[in-house]
Amino acid sequence: MDLRGKEPINKGRYDVIVVGGGIAGVAAAVSAARNKAKTLLIEKSVNLGGLATTGLISWYEPLCDGQGKQMIGGISEELIKLSVAYGLDNLAKSWGGSRPDQKNPERYCTFFSPTIFSIALDDYVLKNGVELRFDTLATYPVMDGKKCTGVVVESVNGREYFEAAAVVDATGDASVMDRAGVPTVLGKNFMSFVAHYYDTDDAQKLAETRDTRLFRKWMSVGADLEGNGQPEGMKFFAEGTAEELTEYMIIGKQKLFERIKAKGKNNFDITTLPYMPQFRTIRRIAGRCDFPAIDGKTYEDSIGWCGDFRPKGIGKHYQIPFSSMYHEDFENLVAAGRIISAPQGDGWEVARVIPVCGLTGEVAGKAAALCAQKQISMDQIRKEYMDQIRCPEV
Numbered sequence: 001m002d003l004r005g006k007e008p009i010n011k012g013r014y015d016v017i018v019v020g021g022g023i024a025g026v027a028a029a030v031s032a033a034r035n036k037a038k039t040l041l042i043e044k045s046v047n048l049g050g051l052a053t054t055g056l057i058s059w060y061e062p063l064c065d066g067q068g069k070q071m072i073g074g075i076s077e078e079l080i081k082l083s084v085a086y087g088l089d090n091l092a093k094s095w096g097g098s099r100p101d102q103k104n105p106e107r108y109c110t111f112f113s114p115t116i117f118s119i120a121l122d123d124y125v126l127k128n129g130v131e132l133r134f135d136t137l138a139t140y141p142v143m144d145g146k147k148c149t150g151v152v153v154e155s156v157n158g159r160e161y162f163e164a165a166a167v168v169d170a171t172g173d174a175s176v177m178d179r180a181g182v183p184t185v186l187g188k189n190f191m192s193f194v195a196h197y198y199d200t201d202d203a204q205k206l207a208e209t210r211d212t213r214l215f216r217k218w219m220s221v222g223a224d225l226e227g228n229g230q231p232e233g234m235k236f237f238a239e240g241t242a243e244e245l246t247e248y249m250i251i252g253k254q255k256l257f258e259r260i261k262a263k264g265k266n267n268f269d270i271t272t273l274p275y276m277p278q279f280r281t282i283r284r285i286a287g288r289c290d291f292p293a294i295d296g297k298t299y300e301d302s303i304g305w306c307g308d309f310r311p312k313g314i315g316k317h318y319q320i321p322f323s324s325m326y327h328e329d330f331e332n333l334v335a336a337g338r339i340i341s342a343p344q345g346d347g348w349e350v351a352r353v354i355p356v357c358g359l360t361g362e363v364a365g366k367a368a369a370l371c372a373q374k375q376i377s378m379d380q381i382r383k384e385y386m387d388q389i390r391c392p393e394v
């Protein structure tokens with residue numbers, strides 16, 4: 001293969017580059033910029049929010065423990081408020097929303113409009129001083145031994161190289177850290193495909209109630225997170241390859257098409273298709289240590305607390321160790337969001353939801369800014385600077 005003339009154009013140096021503009025990447029970029037780092041956020045699509053918005057998830061799992069105690073604050077709380085600031089809102093009054101409380105205690109969670117939230121995220125990152133690059137795929141980290149010196153990207157401009165003092169991997173599939181040589185582990189997924197639809201039978205109800213959730217009803221043709229609804233004989237998706245991703249999307253869309261045909265013409269519409277595969281767990285790093293989600297377990301390098309969104313997790317409190325966000329052999333790479341070192345089962349299940357991605361994103365951004373400013377490794381940050389990156393108790 002002849003690659004002559006394909007040398008990347010050098011686009012200059014940033015303190016922090018965040019790859020991936022999902023919830024974790026947005027939180028990381030804003031956090032780094034607030035900590036005075038010159039920050040670039042690179043996103044391969046043209047909208048922010050990742051699975052939460054372009055993946056149509058549109059449900060912010062709770063920031064609380066289910067018993068009335070708030071567990072997560074900071075940027076993740078800013079983001080839940082932003083998610084309902086301009087559109088669809090299901091946040092209970094007791095947590096600052098507009099929906100009258102129906103339970104005591106209510107959980108601190110909400111529906112949100114994925115499209116309006118995504119637009120609001122642009123405004124949020126730009127106002128916080130983050131530079132943004134859309135439609136740009138980060139292809140390879142450039143490594144000098146175990147130090148990452150920057151990221152090569154492909155876009156309509158061709159191949160470019162952005163230098164960085166520290167890099168946050170918020171890709172949702174750990175592709176930056178995996179390609180840097182950090183050990184990674186593949187996830188295991190049921191078949192899940194969710195689109196949003198509108199039913200003309202709901203027109204009158206919509207006019208009366210103005211409940212815009214009726215525009216965005218979920219049409220789910222796969223399994224739920226427990227595997228209920230997994231089509232008979234369907235395999236697990238666990239290879240992490242492009243071929244498998246394509247197969248997953250084709251099967252999901254074929255199954256949706258069967259439902260569309262069965263529903264008949266002219267009485268409904270699919271309002272949005274997911275623009276990314278709705279895999280829950282693709283690939284994660286195998287970090288310095290795991291986050292196994294053990295109730296009450298504390299860590300010297302805790303980044304803060306979170307709760308458990310699941311009914312079985314009510315009242316559970318978990319600390320997340322910073323060691324689950326990096327590998328000690330790699331100086332300036334840090335993971336954020338659903339790719340932290342959390343084993344399949346409770347750890348990954350808790351770590352991957354939106355509020356926790358916001359929390360790990362915020363900490364990754366602070367750590368990356370510190371790494372860039374003090375020229376120190378993630379491991380040194382763990383040993384000497386946890387007080388500067390930990391999220392305070394709410």
Ligand SMILES: Cc1cc2nc3c(=O)[nH]c(=O)nc-3n(C[C@H](O)[C@H](O)[C@H](O)COP(=O)(O)OP(=O)(O)OC[C@H]3O[C@@H](n4cnc5c(N)ncnc54)[C@H](O)[C@@H]3O)c2cc1C
Pocket residue numbers: 019020021022023024025042043044045048049050051052057058059060061136137138139170171172173175192194276277278279280336337338339352353354355357
């Ligand atoms: C079916 C399903 C249901 C769910 N339900 C809920 C729920 O109800 N509530 C909840 O809180 N959570 C839910 N989740 C989990 C949650 O939505 C996600 O885990 C979370 O949003 C992940 O955020 P993230 O930022 O870590 O990753 P992602 O959202 O995956 O963001 C990664 C971003 O990086 C970009 N990217 C990737 N690679 C590159 C690259 N090389 N270069 C540039 N950009 C790149 C992607 O385009 C994407 O925007 C659900 C997940 C699934 C699949």
